Amino acid sequence: MIKRALILIEGHRTSGSLYVRAAKQLGLNPITLAANPACYNYLGVEQVDAIHVNTDDLEALLRECSRLSANYDIAGITGFADFDESVLAIVADLCQWFNLPGPSPVSIRRCCDKFTQRQLLARSGIPVPAYRLAMDVTEAERSAAQIGLPVILKPAVGSGSSGVRLCRNPDEIREHMSYLLGGVHIWRSSPRILVEEFAEGPFYSVELMGDEVVGIVAVDFGSPPHFVFRGTAFPAPLGDDEYSLIADVSLSCLRALGLGWGPANIELRWTERGPVVIEVNPRLAGALEPQLVQLAYGIDLITEHVKLVIGEGWDLRKRFSQNAAARFLVPDGDGKVDWIHGEKLAAAVPGVVEVKLYVDCQSPIVKKGDYRDCIGHIMAVSPSVAQTQVILDSAAHLIRWSMTPLSSP
Template sequence: MARRALILVEGDPTGNGLLYIQAAQGLGLHPITLSADPARYEYLAAAKYEAIRVDTNNLDALIRECSCLGDIYDIAGITSPLEAFYATIGKLCRHFDLPGPNPTSIKRCCDKFTQRQLLAEADVPIPAYRSAVNAADVKSAAAEIGLPVVLKPAVGAGSCGVRLCRDADELAEHTAYLFGGQYIWRSSPRILVEEFAEGPLYYANTMENEVLGIGAADFGPPPYFVYHEFTYPAVLTDYERTGIANVSLSCLRALGLGWGPTSIELRWTKRGPVVIEVNPRLGGTPGPQLVQLAFGVDLITEHIKLATGDKCNLRKRHSQTAAARILRPDRDGILDWIGGDNRAAAVAGVAEVKFYVQPKTPIVRKGDYRDHLGYVIAASPSRARTEAILQRAVDLIDWSITPFPTLGE
């Protein structure tokens, strides 16, 4: 009998890529990663996981490779840890008659302007928004909506290119950055100009048509949206929890989602929950780890079960409070050293400490997920205790960055 395999299209160097491989092995599957550049995923070579070089932006090439693999293995499922490939995953799954997401729904959801249109048509509460293809459009849209506004590429992830513009100067500066050739576009240049919704930030984890839980998150200082801390589950009143859950389910219906995982970002504003973004995928690291620590539910394993035709099990096995702190640099320069991870990991209640960087790495802050140096995760039966554990561990971690020389030095 042929060995059952799970095909992963691309990986994730700092996120869920390795977790998908480990979860697949835990289910008795043989994980195979298809990538345009397997070498960019260090974990593949480190543990000698099977990887095949293929143009992952070419659907026909992927179909050919999967067909060849089907002569050797029993292809149980196909998925990806990256949103950028989810529409392709949907097409592959349909071609090979495997369970998977609706590619049309995924494509529409990944276009932030189209997503806003569909949510608005379904009366889902969202910020005021406009689409812009040039600087004049941006200026006009900001005048209609009123400053401050958020500028973000219509297609993208990880807060890349996203900035809060509080006045005309910041608006002009970021518009010039996005349209002036510095920003690398994944699609034709198009900006979403959006009202800045103020209020606490929450995210809902859904699987299929069920809201599993709601977490709280916090960004670092403006004007960028770089995550600072996550807490799971969020402390909410019954009214708030019900409101967020109902709006989240409305998003799934409006966008034609409901297969597999979804992560929905919202803010609780003066008018209640307002949807900031619907991501038709699992939240990135450390989101899945927090859910597993808090509830005992491994979302990655449950996603793979769906992708291979099995039923998922979202039954909560326990209840704890889990939290994560993102480690971020306060300056640009050369990372001289970073340490304390072993001491932090030894603190009772700490679940994981991870560094993304090595000494002598150039640090250039981008104002997005690439600014993360690493993270610390902790969990305990109470929120106060978890916060104390997390702070104690973070206090044991330190690093040194030597600023880049200035002109004339």
């Protein structure tokens, strides 16, 4: 009997293994196509078939999928945006080519371009920060003057907060533009920079599947000028009116962008003028939000997404109600890890469900101001928000590390 396969384009360091396990539980054979399969450690642990292919090349992916179809019944294709959101558009192209369930490639592409996304949201009357597009330092400075300092500078295409910075004065604008355009930041398309108003207020991440709001996550960041996740909590402590308004705005975003198939994640801030949409992502969130939803509500968004990908029915019913949260471990500076202790002690704290370290001893740590700054995480669950935070505090206190400063070049 021919095996049914789930094709996974690229991988993800926190949710990639969960997709692999979900596929196996559904009787599928997961096969990963990646430009560098070796960078996803879980592939070996989970004994996943992995094929080296240029995932920027649609023709190469079409050839490889066609070759695999000779030996497998390809039940579905999906992928990840750990490094590059353009993967999402290519996945949509592949689904369309092989007549498999998937989102609209046009909708995905215009959503992944943050400038185009802002335009479409604003035209639909959805509150977004004031914004401009800049190609060089002069345009960035002029845009910032029109918007008013401080401003956020970010690549128009990207993910994981890579290249995102709060700039409080012209010197910081020039410094960050030099970083973005000076060959340090890696561009996968022509350099285009979004200059936008800094919307101040609590940050929330809305998790949706199809056209249904599953829940809202509260997010904490580290200190500016960068936006590195320090903690997430689900469900967010919101009143009924706040929740309803955020949910309504989120569904309006889907309509404005032509989304509504599969997962989506909408990031916003609650400001003096109510919810202001920072970003719409046509995918599951990457900072452990799907895991928190499962811990708190018993809804496995990853498994339900795979069901959708292979054309099966899904189930988003809440099984129970708990409070789940994650704490990210972030070093204060650069260096080489001499030792890191306490992982097992932290994992033994009642209420802790996972402690995971992303680095080993002797690993070099060079902070980038994005998701790569995190060296591990802790997840916990309990009946109350306060109790869950106490559990995380206790566990985080047990994990210690020592780093030697990196030698100057």
